Amino acid sequence: MQVEPPKELLKPLQLPQQRLLTGPGPSNCSQRVLRSLQNQVLGHNQPEILQLMDEIKAGLRYAFQTDNKLTLAVSASGHGGMQAAICNILECGENILIVKAGIWAERAADMAERLGIHVDFMETELGVAFGLREFEEAVNKYWPKAVFVTHSESSTGLKQPLEGLGDIVHKYGGLLIVDTVASLGAEPFFADAWGIDVVYTGSQKALGAPAGITPISFSPAAEKKILTRKSPVPVFYWDMTWLGRYWNCFDPQTPRPYHHTISATLVYGLREALAQLAEEGLAASWARHANVTQKFHEGLARRGYQFFVKQPQHRLKTVTAIMLPNGVEAQPIIRYAMDRYNLEFSGGLGPTAGKVIRIGLMGVNATSGHADLVLRGLDDAVKYAKSCQL
Numbered sequence: 001m002q003v004e005p006p007k008e009l010l011k012p013l014q015l016p017q018q019r020l021l022t023g024p025g026p027s028n029c030s031q032r033v034l035r036s037l038q039n040q041v042l043g044h045n046q047p048e049i050l051q052l053m054d055e056i057k058a059g060l061r062y063a064f065q066t067d068n069k070l071t072l073a074v075s076a077s078g079h080g081g082m083q084a085a086i087c088n089i090l091e092c093g094e095n096i097l098i099v100k101a102g103i104w105a106e107r108a109a110d111m112a113e114r115l116g117i118h119v120d121f122m123e124t125e126l127g128v129a130f131g132l133r134e135f136e137e138a139v140n141k142y143w144p145k146a147v148f149v150t151h152s153e154s155s156t157g158l159k160q161p162l163e164g165l166g167d168i169v170h171k172y173g174g175l176l177i178v179d180t181v182a183s184l185g186a187e188p189f190f191a192d193a194w195g196i197d198v199v200y201t202g203s204q205k206a207l208g209a210p211a212g213i214t215p216i217s218f219s220p221a222a223e224k225k226i227l228t229r230k231s232p233v234p235v236f237y238w239d240m241t242w243l244g245r246y247w248n249c250f251d252p253q254t255p256r257p258y259h260h261t262i263s264a265t266l267v268y269g270l271r272e273a274l275a276q277l278a279e280e281g282l283a284a285s286w287a288r289h290a291n292v293t294q295k296f297h298e299g300l301a302r303r304g305y306q307f308f309v310k311q312p313q314h315r316l317k318t319v320t321a322i323m324l325p326n327g328v329e330a331q332p333i334i335r336y337a338m339d340r341y342n343l344e345f346s347g348g349l350g351p352t353a354g355k356v357i358r359i360g361l362m363g364v365n366a367t368s369g370h371a372d373l374v375l376r377g378l379d380d381a382v383k384y385a386k387s388c389q390l
């Protein structure tokens, strides 16, 4: 053999048994979700998988609070949802208005530009929610075919209120795309009532499934735009005219074509995560995240930490960004929390890099006990990091 079997693969798989994923995501999976992942894989067109896909669609309509027929999951992480949203409802030469509130706007702009879509930005102050008046001014200036807004800006910890945005975008003839990767299941969200045309989320955050199967939903207006495109969707893998048929979203009599091999394992995981959400109930899950976050934020405030987002009502109930204390770096805090507490903390991302520590309490980790443990771990880690500066 020119290449020998690698020695590292001849050793057993080694992973930590316990690790608390208390960064901005992924979050830990529940035992029930983990058990589901141990099932034997099945073929992507076998009746059991098709049945689970139908159950997932129903669970997603509940989670998004929508009647949208075109509701499904793409076989990719959250970035795949962003990509699928943009490349299905916009064509080369059309324009998108992107509300620039952090890293996710930058990613969306990068994707749109690669597709030949013209990008305009609405600038905002980082960590500060924008208002309807400035939003309408921007939409009125550019008359965009689509507007991109992040509900849960996990790079800053900002929650952007969404009520009223849909009406404004529609008044100027556009479609509203919303990224809820870091909020769905934890923050109140109503796709239909808020007039949202395309929404996607992450499987691996508040929903508590593994990454790699991203829920997405298209309103009737967005579906119409896709079905009346002048050009085919530029990427076969994201093409909703195919995926919609594979997920049986259009005419139930049409046979489901082979589009790609969906991961049976991820279908099991997402199905079980959505079953847990249905059992707990959305309102109860929102209340649990709100109560835990309130306790966590009160603990942070008592200790004198400063939040990146100054307005308490605009702080996410999933990811919290706290300012690094003066002269303290993120790395020793992150290392210490991992080494001593088995806790994952994260530094800033994009515009907050080097400025904040980001902590996530979501899904199964949104409990009062986790909030206490994270506060203890943070106290010790910051003490250690301060001692490193001496």
Ligand code: PMP
Pocket (backbone or CB within 6 Å): 024, 025, 077, 078, 079, 080, 104, 150, 152, 153, 154, 155, 179, 180, 181, 182, 202, 211
């Ligand atoms: N949008 C938001 C708001 C996110 O928090 C993330 C993940 N941190 C993404 C998009 C991208 O998701 P993924 O890493 O699963 O591709």
